[in-house]
Amino acid sequence: MLASLFRFKGGVKPPTHKAESTGRPIAPAPLPSRLVVPLHQSIGGTPKPVVAAGDRVLKGQLIGEADGWISAAVHAPTSGTVREIAMHVQPHPSGLDALCVVIEPDGKDEWIERQPVDYRLLPPEEVRERLQQAGVVGLGGAVFPTHGKLNPSKTVPMEELVINGAECEPFITCDDLLMRERAEEVVRGIAIFRDLLQPNKVLIGIEDNKPEAAAAMRAAVDALGEPFFVIQVPTLYPAGGAKQLIRVLTGKEVPAAKRSTDLGVQCFNVATAYTAWRAIAHGEPVVSRLVTVTGNVHEPRNYEVLIGTPMDELLKLATPHPDTDGIIMGGPMMGFLVPDIHVPVVKATNCLIAHNDRLFPPKAPEMPCIRCGSCAEACPHELQPFEMYWFARAKNFGKTQEYAIFDCIECGCCSYVCPSRIPLVQYFRFAKSEIWAREREKNAADGAKDRFEFKQFREDREKAEKAEKLAKAAAAQAAKKAAEAAAAAAAGDAAPATEAPVAVGAAEDPKKAAVAAAMARAKAQREAAQPKNMDAVTHEQEREMAAIDARREAAGIADAPPAAAEKKAD
Amino acid sequence: MFAPAPFLLKDASVSRVMTQVCLALVPGIAAYAWLVGPAILVQLAIASLAALVAEAAMLKVRGKPLALFLSDGSALVTAWLIALTFPPLAPWWLVVTGTVFAIVVAKHLYGGLGQNPFNPAMVAFAVCIVSFPALMSQWPSVGLQVPLREQLDIILGLAPRLDALTGATPLDALKTALKLDESSVDVAHLLANQDIFGNFAGRGWEWVAAGYLVGGLWLWQRKVISWHVPVAFAAALAAISGALWVYNPAHFASPLFHLFSGGAMLGAFFIATDPVSGSTTPRGKLIFGAGAGLLAYLIRVFGGYPDGVAFAVLLMNLCVPLIDLLTQPRIFGMKDKP
Numbered sequence: 001m002l003a004s005l006f007r008f009k010g011g012v013k014p015p016t017h018k019a020e021s022t023g024r025p026i027a028p029a030p031l032p033s034r035l036v037v038p039l040h041q042s043i044g045g046t047p048k049p050v051v052a053a054g055d056r057v058l059k060g061q062l063i064g065e066a067d068g069w070i071s072a073a074v075h076a077p078t079s080g081t082v083r084e085i086a087m088h089v090q091p092h093p094s095g096l097d098a099l100c101v102v103i104e105p106d107g108k109d110e111w112i113e114r115q116p117v118d119y120r121l122l123p124p125e126e127v128r129e130r131l132q133q134a135g136v137v138g139l140g141g142a143v144f145p146t147h148g149k150l151n152p153s154k155t156v157p158m159e160e161l162v163i164n165g166a167e168c169e170p171f172i173t174c175d176d177l178l179m180r181e182r183a184e185e186v187v188r189g190i191a192i193f194r195d196l197l198q199p200n201k202v203l204i205g206i207e208d209n210k211p212e213a214a215a216a217m218r219a220a221v222d223a224l225g226e227p228f229f230v231i232q233v234p235t236l237y238p239a240g241g242a243k244q245l246i247r248v249l250t251g252k253e254v255p256a257a258k259r260s261t262d263l264g265v266q267c268f269n270v271a272t273a274y275t276a277w278r279a280i281a282h283g284e285p286v287v288s289r290l291v292t293v294t295g296n297v298h299e300p301r302n303y304e305v306l307i308g309t310p311m312d313e314l315l316k317l318a319t320p321h322p323d324t325d326g327i328i329m330g331g332p333m334m335g336f337l338v339p340d341i342h343v344p345v346v347k348a349t350n351c352l353i354a355h356n357d358r359l360f361p362p363k364a365p366e367m368p369c370i371r372c373g374s375c376a377e378a379c380p381h382e383l384q385p386f387e388m389y390w391f392a393r394a395k396n397f398g399k400t401q402e403y404a405i406f407d408c409i410e411c412g413c414c415s416y417v418c419p420s421r422i423p424l425v426q427y428f429r430f431a432k433s434e435i436w437a438r439e440r441e442k443n444a445a446d447g448a449k450d451r452f453e454f455k456q457f458r459e460d461r462e463k464a465e466k467a468e469k470l471a472k473a474a475a476a477q478a479a480k481k482a483a484e485a486a487a488a489a490a491a492g493d494a495a496p497a498t499e500a501p502v503a504v505g506a507a508e509d510p511k512k513a514a515v516a517a518a519m520a521r522a523k524a525q526r527e528a529a530q531p532k533n534m535d536a537v538t539h540e541q542e543r544e545m546a547a548i549d550a551r552r553e554a555a556g557i558a559d560a561p562p563a564a565a566e567k568k569a570d
Numbered sequence: 571m572f573a574p575a576p577f578l579l580k581d582a583s584v585s586r587v588m589t590q591v592c593l594a595l596v597p598g599i600a601a602y603a604w605l606v607g608p609a610i611l612v613q614l615a616i617a618s619l620a621a622l623v624a625e626a627a628m629l630k631v632r633g634k635p636l637a638l639f640l641s642d643g644s645a646l647v648t649a650w651l652i653a654l655t656f657p658p659l660a661p662w663w664l665v666v667t668g669t670v671f672a673i674v675v676a677k678h679l680y681g682g683l684g685q686n687p688f689n690p691a692m693v694a695f696a697v698c699i700v701s702f703p704a705l706m707s708q709w710p711s712v713g714l715q716v717p718l719r720e721q722l723d724i725i726l727g728l729a730p731r732l733d734a735l736t737g738a739t740p741l742d743a744l745k746t747a748l749k750l751d752e753s754s755v756d757v758a759h760l761l762a763n764q765d766i767f768g769n770f771a772g773r774g775w776e777w778v779a780a781g782y783l784v785g786g787l788w789l790w791q792r793k794v795i796s797w798h799v800p801v802a803f804a805a806a807l808a809a810i811s812g813a814l815w816v817y818n819p820a821h822f823a824s825p826l827f828h829l830f831s832g833g834a835m836l837g838a839f840f841i842a843t844d845p846v847s848g849s850t851t852p853r854g855k856l857i858f859g860a861g862a863g864l865l866a867y868l869i870r871v872f873g874g875y876p877d878g879v880a881f882a883v884l885l886m887n888l889c890v891p892l893i894d895l896l897t898q899p900r901i902f903g904m905k906d907k908p
Contacts, residue, residue, distance in 0.1 A: 014578045255903025332577040360577040367584050368684035372845040381902040404901050412576035419582040426574045
């Protein structure tokens with residue numbers, strides 16, 4: 001065994017309520033009337049549907065294709081017919097809809113052709129890809145695609161692989177029962193992770209209120225001859241938080257700004273290891289999971305449930321008491337009341353708790369904070385929740401960040417102990433989402449500012465260029481006038497017919513002369529603004545051109561100036 | 571139905587905290603009533619009534635729910651601390667004035683429960699000792715057993731205030747004697763006066779202080795208060811009194827005497843531990859407690875007031891925002907950084 005365990009500060013000891021649901025073995029839940037399988041069931045990209053309404057699908061058939069590396073595939077949980085691909089309410093506190101594949105089971109539960117492999121014969125990339133294709137995600141609740149956590153770091157050697165069987169939330173026992181009944185497959189799954197990551201040691205942490213699970217895991221580890229350590233950790237919520245368990249088992253503290261792999265640690269849930277083994281060695285993608293159904297029910301129990309099973313149908317199996325008024329998904333510390341009892345079980349659903357006021361009395365009215373500091377003592381991240389609350393309430397979000405609000409893991413310990421019944425976690429979620437919203441706004445504003453500044457710069461540049469051109473034109477005009485004067489002197493006899501009448505006309509009518517002069521200027525300008533081949537003309541060329549122009553005018557060809565036309569009319 | 575997690579809550583409430591504080595005061599009050607006189611019970615009743623009436627009136631003015639806030643017990647704690655720090659034979663209106671000032675000005679004008687920067691009971695004490703120094707200095711001689719009836723008449727103003735009934739407090743007696751004649755009198759000689767002094771501190775009062783100590787330890791055991799403030803307070807008081815006592819035992823009283831005299835025990839466990847006006851970080855609590863203990867000694871020994879706890883606590887209340895800012899603990903995962 002290991003020499004000693006470490007401890008994390010804070011934590012609370014709520015009543016565990018676990019014994020209720022551990023008395024009976026895992027039971028398979030019967031096929032529900034229909035399955036609503038959300039496409040987005042993991043962190044990362046939303047899988048794209050690859051089936052259409054009316055298609056017949058087999059159990060385990062791909063229905064949603066992973067979109068990008070951090071995304072995991074979704075499969076048909078049973079054989080049947082796709083009824084629709086439509087928006088349905090999600091098991092999320094927001095109550096928002098998302099795209100789901102609705103399948104009507106045909107009752108045959110017919111598998112696709114499964115392709116078991118010996119992963120030791122495959123290159124690591126292929127094992128990772130198989131896991132992604134099988135939709136293996138973290139089943140502890142975070143549903144991060146597992147293959148994305150199985151790339152060994154190139155810079156930091158992997159020291160410890162931590163396997164999380166702590167299951168610290170009250171009421172939840174699905175990991176406990178999994179370890180009791182399927183320990184061998186869990187250990188085999190851990191071996192896959194071990195072979196991919198090559199850690200120095202593997203530590204399996206289980207809270208000491210689950211002696212049966214720990215014994216089963218030890219037996220399995222011994223039977224398979226694996227050098228894994230099964231370690232019982234003190235029961236203290238939230239010992240099952242990844243960072244807390246890593247702290248307890250390795251003494252390492254993972255700050256908010258870092259990943260555990262930066263410290264040479266990686267962490268997986270026991271259920272994730274189990275599904276990874278099923279995916280690789282049996283070719284079974286993740287189409288079901290263990291769910292604890294407990295709370296205000298007659299027969300609390302763990303069920304193997306198809307993903308997409310409506311929660312109300314699952315809850316009925318445990319015979320809820322008639323005064324049940326809601327369903328909590330997850331545990332009582334971090335779970336939430338589902339917005340609609342028909343929402344489907346998803347990969348993140350580890351527990352359903354039938355809610356009623358007897359089990360969870362309504363909260364007493366909120367009182368002002370008396371700065372008693374209980375929350376700070378209970379915080380496993382050693383934050384000062386009452387200070388963050390103060391600033392969150394005042395919408396002074398900058399200050400909440402100074403007090404490290406993003407280190408908060410929302411475990412609920414502070415709310416649990418608060419004598420003033422302040423829903424502290426709610427305030428922190430509010431502050432975090434406000435900060436994110438502001439950051440988005442700021443990014444948008446910064447983008448707009450950049451674009452505006454560039455536009456101004458461009459306009460200024462164009463203005464400067466124009467001014468330069470005008471200056472050049474003025475210079476050209478001066479040169480031209482000089483040239484014209486010279487041309488007039490030189491070509492006096494070359495175009496007497498034109499020259500003389502203009503002079504006469506000018507003498508006759510000063511107005512006309514002014515108009516003619518203006519026209520000439522405009523023409524000169526036009527010419528100056530014209531192609532670059534006019535820029536470097538010599539005096540002779542200019543003279544020549546002037547002569548040509550004069551001739552053309554005389555002949556009345558082309559762009560004869562109106563002055564000439566007028567003159568003709570004379 | 572909307573209810574945010576956690577759905578399980580610990581069985582804790584503000585009124586439970588306050589009730590426990592009141593319960594913890596009971597041993598001290600019992601010793602007080604038994605050894606000094608039952609008049610304290612009358613004062614406790616007067617202060618409680620005044621506090622509840624003032625609290626109700628202010629809640630009404632501020633449009634707050636009456637039942638919820640009246641039952642939180644915070645006004646009662648303030649009232650009891652006022653009654654226990656005022657002279658037991660003080661006229662009823664003095665206690666009422668102090669209590670009403672504490673509730674109306676020191677508590678509600680600052681925003682009510684949880685918002686007051688100063689300990690309301692200590693504000694009341696400071697205001698009254700500055701405004702009515704004579705009345706606030708009349709402490710009964712412990713040796714004189716006055717019938718309850720007579721004590722009541724004095725409190726209610728029905729009988730004339732007799733100077734004969736009152737005497738110097740142990741702290742006062744020591745200070746005055748040492749100031750008057752620095753060369754000839756020494757502490758050991760003075761402490762032999764069994765009218766005023768008992769086994770290790772003031773006659774009778776030492777057991778009242780012991781009662782507070784017992785109640786305070788119970789509060790710590792119940793985790794209503796942490797050890798930081800009382801330990802720092804007592805350690806600082808013992809350290810400075812011990813240093814001067816070692817330096818000149820003829821002129822300075824022992825740490826034991828100081829710990830069990832005046833408001834030291836009450837201050838260490840019940841007044842300086844007020845969470846609202848005190849420091850909140852662990853290191854901050856140590857600084858806060860030590861500062862209060864140190865100042866209390868300096869004021870009671872070298873200052874003009876009979877005891878220094880009230881002013882010491884108020885002065886430290888002033889420093890709390892700064893102390894808290896400078897003593898923020900390192901958070902999880904940040905311990906290695908400087």
